[in-house]
């Protein structure tokens with residue numbers, strides 16, 4: 001490898017490390033001025049040697065020019081929506097349905113308990129550890145290709161932090177806008193006489209669905225992963241919580257409030273704790289998501305194909321056999 005490409009690779013590794021410390025761990029080790037100096041050093045070297053530019057270089061986060069429209073992406077594994085509970089009784093009924101379906105049952109059900117982030121669900125595909133495609137959830141089967149916009153979100157690694165990446169890994173999570181960033185965005189928009197957003201969720205959706213990645217790049221968006229879709233060339237942990245910890249080890253941001261809860265009473269304790277924390281989290285949530293932690297149990301339970309809640313077929317009574 002030439003000396004120049006050595007310098008370029010060392011700078012990329014250093015910048016990825018500091019980007020992770022700053023945007024994922026919120027624990028920078030160098031001042032912004034030093035990060036900028038290294039970034040501009042890399043940018044200059046790449047401009048002198050464009051043949052060495054790689055898509056996963058830290059300098060390649062913001063796409064070149066605006067798109068005219070979004071391509072469609074079909075999810076290999078559908079991104080289903082969640083059933084809702086609005087009371088302890090409805091949660092108990094949910095647990096009872098599980099117990100009724102699982103003949104052989106562990107004495108206590110273990111749940112992975114998560115805050116329900118109020119943003120936009122996205123799917124991010126890494127091929128051999130490199131961020132290759134990203135899409136919105138859309139209708140669960142088909143979404144919009146927002147790869148260029150997702151690449152601008154600073155806490156989403158362009159390359160997984162491992163020397164032995166899976167062949168393909170689909171990370172699923174919520175992109176949201178923290179309240180401080182939302183307030184600042186609206187203040188600036190107001191000052192400029194531009195459109196303001198009603199709430200952080202709309203701001204996140206509007207920012208992610210920008211055709212110009214330069215605009216998305218200036219919006220304070222962040223990702224928290226909450227699951228895995230496609231995974232090839234890797235043996236995944238057999239619990240949901242274990243999979244989230246594994247994602248974290250790859251440099252993927254996961255919400256710090258997530259907890260394992262053993263038994264229904266501890267789950268309800270988590271729910272009330274998050275409810276109390278809610279005003280001070282710094283980002284909007286609209287509840288909690290409570291998941292059976294064991295993957296084999298999840299697979300035994302499967303999915304209910306979700307009929308829309310907004311339509312009903314009101315049928316005529318079965319006709320008597322037509323007599324001619």
Ligand SMILES: NC(=O)n1nc(-c2ccco2)nc1N
Nearest residue numbers: 080114115116117174226289
């Ligand atoms: N919105 C949110 O925070 N979600 N959404 C899920 C989800 C949706 C489908 C399966 O899991 N999980 C979390 N934490």
